[in-house]
Amino acid sequence: MRNLKAAAVLVLAGAMALSSCKIIKTPTSEEAAQAATGGFAPDRMVAEIWDSKVLPYLDKKAGPFPEVAALAASDPDAAGAKYGHKEKQGSAPWTFATRLSGTIVAAETKSRSAYVEVDADGDGKADARVQIGPAIRGTAIRDSLDFVNFNEFKNQIEWAQYGKAFNTHVNGLVLEKLSRDGLVGKKIEAVGAYPLPAKGQLPLVAPARLTVEG
Amino acid sequence: MKLTRRMTMAAFAAVLAASSAIPAYAVDLIAIITPSHDNPFFKAEAVGAEAKAKELGYETLVLVHDDDANKQSQLIDTAIGRGAKAIILDNAGSEASIAAVQKAKDAGVPSFLIDREINATGVAVSQIVSNNYQGAQLGAEEFVKLMGESGNYVELLGRESDLNAGIRSKGYHDVIDEYPEMKMVAQQSANWSQTEAYAKMETILQANPDIKGVISGNDTMAMGAIAALQAAGRKDVIVVGFDGSNDVRDSIKSGGIKATVLQPAYAQAQMAVQQAHEYITTGKKPVEEKQLMDCVLITSENADQLETFALTN
Numbered sequence: 001m002r003n004l005k006a007a008a009v010l011v012l013a014g015a016m017a018l019s020s021c022k023i024i025k026t027p028t029s030e031e032a033a034q035a036a037t038g039g040f041a042p043d044r045m046v047a048e049i050w051d052s053k054v055l056p057y058l059d060k061k062a063g064p065f066p067e068v069a070a071l072a073a074s075d076p077d078a079a080g081a082k083y084g085h086k087e088k089q090g091s092a093p094w095t096f097a098t099r100l101s102g103t104i105v106a107a108e109t110k111s112r113s114a115y116v117e118v119d120a121d122g123d124g125k126a127d128a129r130v131q132i133g134p135a136i137r138g139t140a141i142r143d144s145l146d147f148v149n150f151n152e153f154k155n156q157i158e159w160a161q162y163g164k165a166f167n168t169h170v171n172g173l174v175l176e177k178l179s180r181d182g183l184v185g186k187k188i189e190a191v192g193a194y195p196l197p198a199k200g201q202l203p204l205v206a207p208a209r210l211t212v213e214g
Numbered sequence: 215m216k217l218t219r220r221m222t223m224a225a226f227a228a229v230l231a232a233s234s235a236i237p238a239y240a241v242d243l244i245a246i247i248t249p250s251h252d253n254p255f256f257k258a259e260a261v262g263a264e265a266k267a268k269e270l271g272y273e274t275l276v277l278v279h280d281d282d283a284n285k286q287s288q289l290i291d292t293a294i295g296r297g298a299k300a301i302i303l304d305n306a307g308s309e310a311s312i313a314a315v316q317k318a319k320d321a322g323v324p325s326f327l328i329d330r331e332i333n334a335t336g337v338a339v340s341q342i343v344s345n346n347y348q349g350a351q352l353g354a355e356e357f358v359k360l361m362g363e364s365g366n367y368v369e370l371l372g373r374e375s376d377l378n379a380g381i382r383s384k385g386y387h388d389v390i391d392e393y394p395e396m397k398m399v400a401q402q403s404a405n406w407s408q409t410e411a412y413a414k415m416e417t418i419l420q421a422n423p424d425i426k427g428v429i430s431g432n433d434t435m436a437m438g439a440i441a442a443l444q445a446a447g448r449k450d451v452i453v454v455g456f457d458g459s460n461d462v463r464d465s466i467k468s469g470g471i472k473a474t475v476l477q478p479a480y481a482q483a484q485m486a487v488q489q490a491h492e493y494i495t496t497g498k499k500p501v502e503e504k505q506l507m508d509c510v511l512i513t514s515e516n517a518d519q520l521e522t523f524a525l526t527n
């Protein structure tokens with residue numbers, strides 16, 4: 001009886017994890033492979049919501065970087081309520097959605113976790129770092145979305161795979177195509193997300209949209 | 215004689231009165247069940263939970279399951295039998311523990327999980343766990359930086375039945391594997407144990423003398439690894455742990471281990487007791503069952519502020 005209940009709970013948890021997947025009629029070999037791994041396919045889950053939900057959400061939620069950064073510094077909760085998201089419980093910091101435009105003043109392209117430093121207010125000094133991959137730190141894109149929730153996943157491992165899938169997606173879609181030469185001095189426009197930085201550290205933005213010109 | 219008898223009777227009556235009074239005025243009991251206190255992390259959890267429970271006026275029953283799911287099941291029975299109002303549990307396996315927590319629920323005893331989650335929701339009232347993935351990424355990023363993004367390294371894994379062993383390893387590799395010049399030459403489980411890590415490290419070192427770093431799934435294994443490395447005269451090898459124990463703090467301060475990741479164990483345990491108290495007194499559950507607590511990177515820069523799994527300012 002106990003085992004039956006436990007099994008029922010497991011099935012329920014599985015069903016919840018799957019609830020954001022679309023049901024497709026004819027299974028392909030890829031789907032058959034997913035079925036073999038318990039049906040959890042984070043890369044496909046992300047691909048399915050990227051254009052329809054993720055980008056529209058970020059475009060709408062994102063505030064101009066100088067405004068977000070100023071409010072986050074003086075009143076993180078107010079900035080969070082306006083531009084950000086965090087899980088209702090636990091101790092994760094706010095993750096803010098932002099629209100950043102400015103000039104690249106420095107570029108770290110030797111590291112696999114490459115980034116550019118961006119001057120957003122024209123004083124010549126860096127105000128934020130924008131990650132340009134291929135290794136993207138953290139899970140800011142996932143954490144900025146108010147329509148995904150850890151409690152709907154089986155455990156931390158699936159939640160982590162899901163978070164990583166956003167980074168993989170944006171790397172393949174946007175960052176891999178970015179030329180890494182002569183970045184300094186160019187204009188940059190990005191829409192993305194960053195977690196409330198520790199004191200004295202620059203915001204580290206994970207971009208969802210990125211253009212570099214000039 | 216008469217007097218003595220009268221006194222005996224009076225004493226007897228008093229004892230009777232007292233004993234019949236106990237159930238009526240008994241203080242509510244909270245059971246606190248964790249793995250062995252040999253690991254200071256679990257001890258800090260138990261101490262934190264016990265202190266909070268006493269502060270809120272509860273009696274406590276502190277038990278250890280030694281990572282044995284059968285023993286855990288017996289301890290849950292004990293807690294149910296003793297009429298515990300709530301169980302604070304750091305469980306003995308993410309799959310094996312579901313049935314035990316369900317059994318307590320069926321008996322009307324709510325469970326509040328800390329540190330380790332179970333692969334089910336709706337069975338425990340809350341699951342307050344460290345964000346092991348976030349913490350592991352912090353540790354791995356520091357490790358990669360210390361290694362200069364290249365070199366041979368060893369990974370020591372935790373106990374396989376513990377989900378946290380898997381999630382930390384995944385967090386490590388999601389970062390480290392992005393660096394093609396970082397090469398893992400050995401990956402072995404030392405089951406969270408210091409002595410096992412010492413023995414494993416000795417063997418690994420003989421087969422792979424050209425290692426530059428060791429990343430460990432927890433602090434006790436990191437302590438075992440650094441001891442073996444130092445015994446072999448290898449003070450050059452970079453060791454990074456996970457937990458934030460005082461032992462590792464002291465090692466960092468004396469130039470041994472290079473970094474660890476603090477899990478707020480003490481605060482987590484106290485938060486679980488607070489939520490248990492809310493539930494017992496008002497019937498209110500937390501808004502979300504699974505709750506993640508962020509971890510903090512500890513290096514020589516902030517090791518001074520670390521004390522018993524909490525950062526002081």
